[in-house]
Amino acid sequence: MLGPKTDNSVTDSQDVNQVGHNSGTMNIGLTFEQHERNVRELLAKSEALYERLLEAKDRTSRAELAEALAQRDAALEILANLQENYEKTLADLSDLKAILLRYDNVLDRTKHAAADAALDRGDRTLARALLTELSAKARARREDNTKEEAELEFKLGEIAATEMRWHDAAAHFAVAVKLNPTFDTLLRAHETAWLAADYPAALRFAEGLVNWANTQGTREQIATALLNQAWTIFFQDRDEDADGLLRPKIDISEATFAATLPCYTQRLGRIAVVMHRQGR
Template sequence: MDSIIVWLTENATVLGSLSAVVGLVLFVWAIIAKPFSRDKPTVLAPETIEQIKPNATKDGPSLTTAEFIRLRRELKGDLEEEFKAANAEGQARLRERIAELQSQIANPEPALAEAQKQISDLKDRLSRMGNEVGGERLNEAYDAFQRLDYSVADEIFAEVEERQRLEVEQASRAAFGRGEIAEAEVRWADAATHYARAARLADTLDTLYKAALFAKLAGDYKSSLRFAEDMVAKARAEDDRPNLSRALDRLATAYQETGQYEPSEALFREALQIEATDQGKTSRTYATYLNNLALVVKAQGRYVEAEGLYREALEITRATIGEGHPDYATRLNNLAGVVEAQGRFAEAEGLYREALEVTRATVGEKHPSYAIRLVNLGSLLGQTGRATEGREMLEQALGIFRATLPEDHPNIAATLGHIADLPDTP
């Protein structure tokens, strides 16, 4: 990782200009590849754009009322021919357009004035793009406006929109990459910021998932819920079942974290059903969903049911990825929590210690997950008369949280609360 940071630092200037280079390349490609392309346009200063077409009036096409009526009648005739070959749904849409054209023909003056106003606005928008588009294309669009033909302007806007879209996607990928670096360095607040920016720039299923996950890890539950809702809506719209189950699980977790247990449980069960149907009940992902469902079942006080779900998830995890994995430690930790809730403190302590050791061996002692294990075990020790040992663990966890999370993160407040609850020690 150090070598990555050095490379980024040494090449900051190159990276900083990358988006500009990409934009230039894409622009040249668009000029060559488009079927309506022209020679390289002349670059004009913005103040010269209004001089390109001196014969075109600023307020729109210089049409007489008679010419306007003729053009409307021609378009109406074209639509009537299209109507004959359309299906029922298409005919319904065309009928409305034909009726509107008939209204304009019957009362042309207001319609002509509105067309002039619209085209004046379009010319203003095009003129601001003069340096990107070039004088030849602007002249072509202005000539077409004289015939109430918007097709050339539409092509120009589409070209510019496409170039901007590609540049935005590139920026999103860069923000996502920064999020991955922050994630690797356990800077969860920074990762949340970068992933959120990536999702706002390009709301793909991957960017939305990461944005929702790391907003949660950074303690921003409101944003986590919003990103998760967007991900579910997108996955449903795209009929993407694997990503739908993942999105449902993330949204259910967001609801659970905000105390909305009933919708959370329903979403977890829907995600489980999709995974069971598509991948079976022995997959690693199925175990994850079982674990998460158990969280909300436990939160509602159904400890026996939650324990059964945790144990099933633990066994699937052991069979699929083994005992030396952070996910296995998570299952142990969560099982310990529901065992503790039922008053079986000795059994819970053993599970917490096992989870702590697996976490130490897999992600290290500076990771927030390790701090979570310390908090759970330290709190249990405090409750069972070993306040000194418990305090040491809680203070160690607090230091890890403060090094990796924002100061207003709920984990910091909760840890301080656990420390305050401990009895004074001599």
């Protein structure tokens, strides 16, 4: 029978050398030193890609350069907040282990053990493959499994985003939106489509986010959705339209908008650097 176990208990695998931290009831073998090494390797790769694209700027599109810059800056941001990111990574890895354990009754035991061991090194590759397999099986089932498949696709999107594979992340989040449109799925679909430099898709998801927020969201969610839509339009050279969206005909206080601004300011700065280097 395909599907997660209803028993949510979590036990440790005896096949994994548990030398790291315990996140909840799930041991994670990744040490802080290993995590730092992984991040520095990721940063080195992203910087090398960015420099190669800069050297070939005559043959590099704005979209390619923007995506590479986003990858590099994301790695730099992680390195600047390494302890906080380490703790988040432990929680994410623990969550992945718990998800795989829910499907222990349908997973190949050897593959499952290998995926758990890889997660203890901070490597999500094998877990990603198993989640992809589970999502495909859920899709093939006859009974209603939309929510389950959406959850798996969302998790695959999170893995891809963590690995800065923006196109793959955007594709997974887009599937999650199609299956179960929520504030989180729409927001992540918009963010990763933008990072993948797929601006038309980013605008579609931004509009979808506004529609969702206007019908069932909180004031903070409405403010976030409007800011997403506004800066997406702004960077498509539609300044007047963007300004109009930031003056909505709804009762949202300036403080509510202000609380959502820091992350958007950072995003705008990244794109501004790209445009400046392109002489725009």
